[in-house]
Amino acid sequence: MNAETRSWVAIGDLMDIPREGARVVKTATGCIAVFRTVDDEVYALDDRCPHKGGPLSQGIVHGTSVTCPLHNWVFDLATGLAKGADEGSARTTAARIENGKVLLAADDLARRTG
Amino acid sequence: MKKQKLVIVGNGMAPGRMLEYLFEKDRHAYDITIFNAEPRVNYNRLMLSPVLSGERTYEDIITHGDDWYAEHGVTLHKSAKVSEIDRAAKTVTSETGVTASYDRLVIATGSNPFIIPLPGKDLDGVLTYRDLDDVGKMLDAAKRGGRAIVIGGGLLGLEAAAGLKMQGMEVTVLHLMPTLMERQLDPAAGYLLQEEFERRGIEVRTKANSHEIVDDGTGKVKGIRLDDGTQIEASVVVMAVGIRPSTELAKAISLDVGRGILVGDDMRTSDADIFALGECVEHRGICYGLVAPLYEMAEVIADNLLNGTSEYTGSVTATKLKVTGVDLYSAGDFSEGEDREEIVLRDAAAGVYKRLVLKDNRIVGAVLYGETSDGPWFFDLLKKRSDVAEMRDTLIFGQAYQGGTPLDPTAAVAALPDDAEICGCNGVCKGKIVNAISEKGLTSLDDVRAHTKASASCGSCTGLVEQLMQVTLGDAYNPAAVTPMCGCTHLGHSDVRRLIKSRELKTIPSVMQELEWTSSGGCAKCRPALNYYLVSDWPDEYADDYQSRYINERVHANIQKDGTYSVVPRMWGGMTSSTELRAIADVVDKFNIPAVKCTGGQRIDMLGISKEDLPAVWADLGKAGFVSGQAYAKGLRTVKTCVGSDWCRFGTQDSTGLGIRIEKFMWGSWTPAKLKLAVSGCPRNCAEATCKDIGVICVDSGYEIHFAGAAGLDIKGTEVLGLVKTEDEALEHIVALTQMYREQGHYLERIYKWARRVGSDEIRTRIMEDADQRKLYFDRFVFSQKFAQVDPWSERVSGKDKHEFRPMAVLQAEAAE
Numbered sequence: 020m021n022a023e024t025r026s027w028v029a030i031g032d033l034m035d036i037p038r039e040g041a042r043v044v045k046t047a048t049g050c051i052a053v054f055r056t057v058d059d060e061v062y063a064l065d066d067r068c069p070h071k072g073g074p075l076s077q078g079i080v081h082g083t084s085v086t087c088p089l090h091n092w093v094f095d096l097a098t099g100l101a102k103g104a105d106e107g108s109a110r111t112t113a114a115r116i117e118n119g120k121v122l123l124a125a126d127d128l129a130r131r132t133g
Numbered sequence: 134m135k136k137q138k139l140v141i142v143g144n145g146m147a148p149g150r151m152l153e154y155l156f157e158k159d160r161h162a163y164d165i166t167i168f169n170a171e172p173r174v175n176y177n178r179l180m181l182s183p184v185l186s187g188e189r190t191y192e193d194i195i196t197h198g199d200d201w202y203a204e205h206g207v208t209l210h211k212s213a214k215v216s217e218i219d220r221a222a223k224t225v226t227s228e229t230g231v232t233a234s235y236d237r238l239v240i241a242t243g244s245n246p247f248i249i250p251l252p253g254k255d256l257d258g259v260l261t262y263r264d265l266d267d268v269g270k271m272l273d274a275a276k277r278g279g280r281a282i283v284i285g286g287g288l289l290g291l292e293a294a295a296g297l298k299m300q301g302m303e304v305t306v307l308h309l310m311p312t313l314m315e316r317q318l319d320p321a322a323g324y325l326l327q328e329e330f331e332r333r334g335i336e337v338r339t340k341a342n343s344h345e346i347v348d349d350g351t352g353k354v355k356g357i358r359l360d361d362g363t364q365i366e367a368s369v370v371v372m373a374v375g376i377r378p379s380t381e382l383a384k385a386i387s388l389d390v391g392r393g394i395l396v397g398d399d400m401r402t403s404d405a406d407i408f409a410l411g412e413c414v415e416h417r418g419i420c421y422g423l424v425a426p427l428y429e430m431a432e433v434i435a436d437n438l439l440n441g442t443s444e445y446t447g448s449v450t451a452t453k454l455k456v457t458g459v460d461l462y463s464a465g466d467f468s469e470g471e472d473r474e475e476i477v478l479r480d481a482a483a484g485v486y487k488r489l490v491l492k493d494n495r496i497v498g499a500v501l502y503g504e505t506s507d508g509p510w511f512f513d514l515l516k517k518r519s520d521v522a523e524m525r526d527t528l529i530f531g532q533a534y535q536g537g538t539p540l541d542p543t544a545a546v547a548a549l550p551d552d553a554e555i556c557g558c559n560g561v562c563k564g565k566i567v568n569a570i571s572e573k574g575l576t577s578l579d580d581v582r583a584h585t586k587a588s589a590s591c592g593s594c595t596g597l598v599e600q601l602m603q604v605t606l607g608d609a610y611n612p613a614a615v616t617p618m619c620g621c622t623h624l625g626h627s628d629v630r631r632l633i634k635s636r637e638l639k640t641i642p643s644v645m646q647e648l649e650w651t652s653s654g655g656c657a658k659c660r661p662a663l664n665y666y667l668v669s670d671w672p673d674e675y676a677d678d679y680q681s682r683y684i685n686e687r688v689h690a691n692i693q694k695d696g697t698y699s700v701v702p703r704m705w706g707g708m709t710s711s712t713e714l715r716a717i718a719d720v721v722d723k724f725n726i727p728a729v730k731c732t733g734g735q736r737i738d739m740l741g742i743s744k745e746d747l748p749a750v751w752a753d754l755g756k757a758g759f760v761s762g763q764a765y766a767k768g769l770r771t772v773k774t775c776v777g778s779d780w781c782r783f784g785t786q787d788s789t790g791l792g793i794r795i796e797k798f799m800w801g802s803w804t805p806a807k808l809k810l811a812v813s814g815c816p817r818n819c820a821e822a823t824c825k826d827i828g829v830i831c832v833d834s835g836y837e838i839h840f841a842g843a844a845g846l847d848i849k850g851t852e853v854l855g856l857v858k859t860e861d862e863a864l865e866h867i868v869a870l871t872q873m874y875r876e877q878g879h880y881l882e883r884i885y886k887w888a889r890r891v892g893s894d895e896i897r898t899r900i901m902e903d904a905d906q907r908k909l910y911f912d913r914f915v916f917s918q919k920f921a922q923v924d925p926w927s928e929r930v931s932g933k934d935k936h937e938f939r940p941m942a943v944l945q946a947e948a949a950e
């Protein structure tokens with residue numbers, strides 16, 4: 020599916036998220052961490068580390084990775100996959116920016132079951 | 134057969150090139166008419182910057198002069214902006230009343246500069262940078278002198294800034310993003326570029342958001358005001374923030390238009406007889422602003438005009454900044470990704486930075502700064518998707534280094550004569566280093582530094598010294614003896630700290646650039662360490678980077694396993710009161726705090742508080758006089774005390790009072806690792822001062838100062854620093870010791886490990902025996918406290934970092950469906 024035909028949900032302004040930081044979006048099926056990289060790209064992952072449930076939104080963002088604040092697992096923001104020796108993944112939600120607004124893909128949001 | 138008619142709207146570089154291709158194939162296929170809104174022939178728009186800077190003239194940059202049009206039988210209407218196209222009748226009419234009919238039409242209307250809708254955008258003196266008229270206006274402005282502000286730190290903006298500077302104006306560049314040319318460059322290269330511009334006397338302000346252009350009262354530009362209130366005076370404002378495809382004409386005749394005029398791979402618009410070309414085009418979702426793709430489109434159209442079946446399938450683009458003396462080249466896609474690898478070469482002294490991004494052994498992106506001669510070669514490999522596995526090891530060195538035998542880097546050093554200078558800072562020659570290594574049996578870099586001073590100052594000759602050690606010691610030399618800080622650098626903590634000071638590095642990006650970090654953004658290990666080193670070394674100049682701090686220090690509470698936080702207010706010296714306890718009890722009730730516990734540091738911990746509640750909890754605690762206990766900080770935590778001479782029948786001194794005094798003096802300070810103190814009123818040591826980072830045992834004759842204890846992973850009793858007579862002296866010694874540790878400790882290295890590394894005797898000598906040195910340490914600590922002693926809780930109650938404590942959005946179930 021391409022960006023034109025997909026429908027998107029606006030969650031706020033890009034400027035609401037600190038660069039190299041994250042904000043939380045609450046949904047009925049759990050929290051989503053929305054990350055902003057130093058290059059102003061946005062990515063969204065479930066705000067739950069697959070290891071011990073740590074809130075990834077609270078981690079340090081470096082490059083296109085985030086390090087979980089509880090036990091330092093490192094995740095690739097684009098794929099949600101753990102890097103290095105650790106194995107696991109955090110579910111991704113497609114995110115993009117349009118006119119300074121951060122948008123999440125509605126179909127990804129709908130697929131979440133908690 | 135009658136000749137077909139071709140009409141072209143627009144006379145930029147793309148249609149110019151298209152005609153060249155067309156004429157190469159068939160000079161006589163069409164009768165050609167061009168409508169040009171500009172009053173000129175075709176010129177090379179890429180060369181506007183040299184015209185602005187005065188290095189070229191307009192005549193130099195003409196591509197097709199009047200003769201060319203005559204020779205090729207092309208009718209060119211200058212200053213003839215097209216006002217109407219009739220698709221049914223197949224005619225084009227200009228504002229000047231000229232009508233031409235067509236069989237095939239090419240729309241090449243280019244793009245318009247984007248004007249930021251700021252208040253004051255229409256004032257006299259607000260310019261854009263797009264065509265020769267703009268250059269003329271800028272040159273006129275430059276003759277009047279004064280300051281020019283360029284909004285936009287991209288390709289065009291920087292070229293405009295450099296040109297205006299060369300014309301003698303003062304120039305300020307305002308850029309919204311944190312680094313220049315962020316679309317083409319990664320942050321490291323953007324940083325180098327900024328440095329180069331600043332060296333040329335051009336002021337660069339990044340993260341600068343313009344608020345309004347200020348009127349001087351007569352409708353002319355007086356300056357700019359930024360969002361943060363800063364006002365900059367200027368007589369000219371140049372907007373160079375980007376371009377928008379010019380699509381009005383296409384829209385007016387109901388062609389399909391997205392951001393640009395939509396075309397298929399054959400470059401036809403939604404009307405099969407109408408092609409679109411150049412910057413006005415949107416192809417497969419992309420609008421191009423660089424010349425190379427436009428030329429590729431031009432070639433496709435030329436073929437298809439002759440009934441060919443060429444297809445344009447999109448381009449990868451390469452950029453070169455056209456500012457004399459700045460070598461910059463970027464191509465392709467250089468974002469990071471799991472499946473991508475990068476090769477980075479940094480040579481800080483030479484100002485060279487090269488980065489290649491590889492995917493499946495193929496180059497997908499390249500950024501070159503300082504030395505760009507291999508740019509086209511890399512770009513060629515990129516475009517051809519060549520497999521680079523064979524030459525990967527030497528790839529980054531460029532084309533000249535492929536194919537030969539790899540050089541042995543030590544051969545060059547081995548060939549140097551004994552009197553060759555290795556370390557310029559300390560004047561150490563090769564012979565001296567080699568002798569020291571063999572005579573004294575030195576095996577580590579630190580040893581060589583200690584004995585010869587070689588590479589002990591700026592460190593730039595470290596590589597040479599290491600090669601000398603390799604040549605002299607052979608296999609006995611193990612360069613890995615220094616543990617690197619993290620995977621992003623080969624340097625250890627000591628080297629990084631030394632170089633931050635000696636090279637006066639004051640930002641994280643500058644450290645990463647100058648010290649040749651191998652990752653582009655650091656990692657969760659080095660970023661907090663660098664942030665601490667910079668806070669510690671440049672307390673008044675460095676802006677703390679919260680995004681490089683661990684979450685606890687970012688939100689000033691301790692994260693727990695379930696993602697909630699715990700809150701520990703400061704209880705000075707472990708003393709409290711009924712009012713304080715009542716306030717805590719009220720907070721616990723009000724916020725349903727599930728657990729309350731006494732800590733080992735004589736204070737009260739409230740556990741299980743949700744992040745969103747933190748500011749409200751702090752607000753209530755603040756009203757009762759509490760400040761943050763910094764129980765989360767790599768900084769001063771607690772000063773434990775016993776009740777001392779106030780109450781205890783054995784107490785020799787006012788240990789409680791001294792503990793409170795120390796805590797009030799030192800709270801808020803950042804240290805390499807957490808710092809816990811204690812003051813006991815007598816040698817019975819009820820405050821357990823002899824296993825603390827720093828402890829005091831009060832005795833009749835004064836105060837015995839202890840340090841380097843441990844009671845965590847390791848258990849270790851303290852060592853005695855010395856005995857002092859008065860409270861004032863005790864405070865001065867403790868503070869000086871702390872400052873020495875702050876300046877020398879490695880990040881996360883507790884005092885006992887630091888003491889083991891540098892030697893307890895060394896510390897004792899500096900603090901106890903050298904009064905001048907001690908005073909200097911003390912003064913530096915006091916200076917840094919001016920910037921550190923701010924209660925972070927009350928700051929956040931007042932609204933600082935409020936984004937940290939609120940969700941960005943709350944999506945209802947239906948919104949997600």
